[in-house]
Amino acid sequence: MPSFDLAREALAFLERHRLDPSPAHQDLASRYVANPHSPLARDIDEHTDGGLRLTADTATMLINRYCRDGPPEITWRERTVAMQADELGSLAADAHDLTRTLGADIGAAGGRVPVDQDAIIARLAQAERELADLRGELARLRDAITGGAPRVTEHERDGLTAALDQAGGKRLFREVALSGRSYVMILFGIDGLVGINARYGRSVGNNVLSAFAATLRESFPDEELIRWSGNEFIVVLRDVALTMARALAEEALDAFHARRLKLRGSGDVIGPLTASAGIVVGKGDETTASIEQARANLAAGAAAGGRDVYGTV
Numbered sequence: 654m655p656s657f658d659l660a661r662e663a664l665a666f667l668e669r670h671r672l673d674p675s676p677a678h679q680d681l682a683s684r685y686v687a688n689p690h691s692p693l694a695r696d697i698d699e700h701t702d703g704g705l706r707l708t709a710d711t712a713t714m715l716i717n718r719y720c721r722d723g724p725p726e727i728t729w730r731e732r733t734v735a736m737q738a739d740e741l742g743s744l745a746a747d748a749h750d751l752t753r754t755l756g757a758d759i760g761a762a763g764g765r766v767p768v769d770q771d772a773i774i775a776r777l778a779q780a781e782r783e784l785a786d787l788r789g790e791l792a793r794l795r796d797a798i799t800g801g802a803p804r805v806t807e808h809e810r811d812g813l814t815a816a817l818d819q820a821g822g823k824r825l826f827r828e829v830a831l832s833g834r835s836y837v838m839i840l841f842g843i844d845g846l847v848g849i850n851a852r853y854g855r856s857v858g859n860n861v862l863s864a865f866a867a868t869l870r871e872s873f874p875d876e877e878l879i880r881w882s883g884n885e886f887i888v889v890l891r892d893v894a895l896t897m898a899r900a901l902a903e904e905a906l907d908a909f910h911a912r913r914l915k916l917r918g919s920g921d922v923i924g925p926l927t928a929s930a931g932i933v934v935g936k937g938d939e940t941t942a943s944i945e946q947a948r949a950n951l952a953a954g955a956a957a958g959g960r961d962v963y964g965t966v
Contacts (some may be wrong), residue, residue, distance in 0.1 A: 662686040670707040677716050684720065693719040704912070705867050708874060803880040804952035811880040813859055814866035822879035822887065828888060830938035837890040838935055839962075841869060843904070844927045844955050846884045853923065857916065864914055865928060872905035881944070885951075895934055902930045902962045929954035930962045 663682035664674065672678045685694050689909065693715065700711055707715075746937040809821030829836055843849075843865055850858035862884070869878050869886055890898050906928050914923045931950030935943035954962065 659686055670701075670712075671890045672707065672709060672712055674680050677720070678712060680720055694928060705864075706871055708870055712787060753759060766946050796813075805879050813828075814863055814878075814880055816866055816878040816880040816886065818880060819882075823879055825877055825879065825889065826940040828893065831942065833937055834890070834891060835934060835936040837893060837895055838933050838940075839888045839890070839898060840881070840944065840945050841886045841888070841902075841928055842884045842933045842951050842955065843866075843929075844929055849923065853916065857923065861914060861923065861926065864912060865909055868909045868912065869905055872901055872908060880945075885948070887944070887947075895932075899932060899962050902932060906962070932962050 660683075663679060663686050666682040667674055667678055671680075681737065685697055686689070687910075696715060696719070697707060700715075701707055715740060716820060733802040739849075809817055809824065813820045843861060846858060848860070849861055852858070866878060866886065873888050873890075876888050876890060879889075881887050890901075907924060909928050912926065914919060914926065916923060929951055931952075931954060933943050933946045933950065
């Protein structure tokens with residue numbers, strides 16, 4: 654493939670998977686495009702089966718596994734830190750402009766109820782989403798620039814889905830409790846998983862669980878996913894309004910329902926697949942009570958036919 658076409662295809666790959674065009678990501682994409690039958694390409698195809706995007710964490714794992722002969726680590730680190738420092742400055746400027754514009758909008762109302770109240774409410778909601786995104790990016794860049802230590806160890810990971818297991822989840826809950834802040838907890842579960850295991854076998858059920866976990870990671874890329882029990886996955890959101898958390902949960906359920914998982918042998922589609930979610934607002938060390946309430950809300954959603962988020966409104 655000509656070098657121009659290779660570069661263009663590599664950039665299209667990064668855009669499709671929403672990966673930033675860092676030197677390491679560009680190297681990964683170029684290797685994938687240049688040799689679509691390599692072990693790296695097969696690994697990427699397996700991770701993206703069913704239309705999934707390649708997450709930043711998975712990309713890093715693949716880089717460490719297959720691209721060790723790429724640019725020297727020190728040089729790559731210097732380029733990455735420089736690029737991320739520039740991005741950090743840009744994000745800070747964006748945050749300043751956003752808050753200044755929002756303040757001007759509210760000030761223009763002069764303390765009175767604005768004529769176009771719906772527009773102001775929509776603007777506030779949009780500002781909240783953008784600021785939440787900026788906070789996540791700032792945290793990610795801070796860890797990358799300072800070389801922050803990994804949040805968890807491998808022994809706290811579930812072997813099937815790579816989500817945090819209960820031990821890792823309890824550690825995360827302790828961090829939440831120490832912060833003293835309120836949080837939104839969402840507990841997800843696949844509807845009819847017992848029936849899937851009975852009809853197709855446990856190995857197919859495990860593949861469905863893995864696909865569900867991958868879908869949740871795409872919907873909550875900045876949060877740790879916890880596999881609390883066999884068919885219970887938990888996401889804890891801080892500094893996010895309940896309405897936004899609910900919208901993200903609904904998007905995750907819709908994304909899972911839209912997936913078309915097929916049996917390897919016959920190619921028959923499994924499903925239709927649906928999942929439900931229970932959502933609660935908690936604070937401090939009330940995580941046990943929050944889980945129980947979220948579980949009750951999840952059960953209500955599943956009983957109503959699935960694909961809904963039940964709980965606090």
